[in-house]
Amino acid sequence: MTEENKPDWGPIRGLARRVLERGDALELSDDTRRLLDEGAREVAIPPQDVEDALRSVPSATTLLREIWRRLEGGEERLSDVTYRAYRLRDRGDFKAARQLMEEALSIEPVPLYRQIAETVLANLTRLEAVAENGHVEADFQPWEQLRVLARRVQHGKPLELSDGLRDFMRQTAPSVAIRETEAAEALVTAEGAQALLTQMLERIEDGKQRITQALSRMTACREAGDRDGALQALRDVLTVEIVPTYRQMAEECLARYDEPLSDW
DSSP, X not given: OXXXXXXXXXXXXXXXXXXXXXXXXXXXXXXXXXXXXXXXXXXXXXXXXXXXXXXSHHHHHHHHHHHHHHHHHHHHHHHHHHHHHHHHHHTTOHHHHHHHHHXXXXXXXXXXXXXXXXXXXXXXXXHHHHHHHOXXXXXXXXXXXXXXXXXXXXXXXXOOOOHHHHHHXXXXXXXXXXXXXXXXXXXXXXXXXXXXXXXXXXXXXXXXXXXXXXXXXXXXXXXXXXXXXXHHHHHHHHHHOOOHHHHHHHHHHHHTTTSOGGGO
């Protein structure tokens, strides 16, 4: 599902907050009926159930409560299970990670949440294949594949310097500020390839720690009303960070600092 056809749940969430949280009366106008009908379809409530519910205000309110429950409960459940699955992935336990996502799919009715969970599950399966055979895929989560390769090396499995692996590491190197020519020189030998892999992972993990700390300091300063301190936290990380992705994150936060957080 692309951003263009992703459901806009703002109106139905707004109606739910007014009626279910603030206690406003539900008025079954044509617009409200249409909104409830659309919302119900987006969370996979059968059309006959919707038709029956829209015959009275009490049943329509119950329908709204069920739409809200599926939206909020599904979002919270998906966020939690994805976080736990990624923690397992980072430990190399792909079987347990996939099981979590499969269990989430078995109870999730909302199509959008199902699609997200299916994508996570498919990606876990692909990474598990890399963990098993060491064969990388071009243009698929390069940093995660680097982590998988490094874990294989830690477990005593050598890097197999195939043409595919050389191309993958050479093409991924610029994403951690290493020139392709420099990477190509390292990839001549197994020892050089392993040293390159270690260097790439260090830049990813060190940069991740730096940007996380910088954003945390920025947020703390912003909440305290310390604008100068918040901006300085971003400038400080930019003086040392070389990984393009992390630099871009800091630069965007710096450029958009004075915009409302809701617009970020």
